Amino acid sequence: MSKESLHKHLANERTFLSWVRTAIAIVGIGFLITNLHVKSSVSWLSDATVLTIGILAVVTGVLTIVMSVISYFKKINQINEQTFRSSKMMVLCLAVMMILIISIFGFYFLTL
Known part of the structure; x- marks a missing residue:
């Protein structure tokens, strides 16, 4: 394995771990909001x-x-075959879901 290929694989692993940290943060924010609300329940x-x-x-x-797991394994093959393509669909799906969560969160603050 060439040094350049090794660097690409290591970058792929760092990207994968970043996505996992992002997922943990998203779930953590959901639990935080839920737990904070239980103490100050206002309406149905x-x-x-x-x-x-x-x-x-x-x-x-x-x-x-x-x-991120699917993307990680696809990128391994793409790096080895030197046919790398960026993952637009993953970024788009995550952005849409986050916009939805943030919009509902905004609605929640408006109804307090």
Whole structure:
């Protein structure tokens, strides 16, 4: 394995670990919001909103990990075959999910 190829594989691993850390942070934020809300429950609408945020955060975190594993293994093959392509779909899916969570979070603060 050439030195350049080794650097690409190491960069691929760092990227994978970054996605995993991102997924853990997303799930953690969902749990944090849910736990903070339990102590200050206001109405059924805010309860439903917080529950939705929590569920979406967990689903987004799990999807991020699944997509990052798929992307990691695809990139291994692409690096070895020297046919690297960036993963636009993964970034787009994560961005859409985060925009949805943040929008619901904004709605939650407006209804307090």
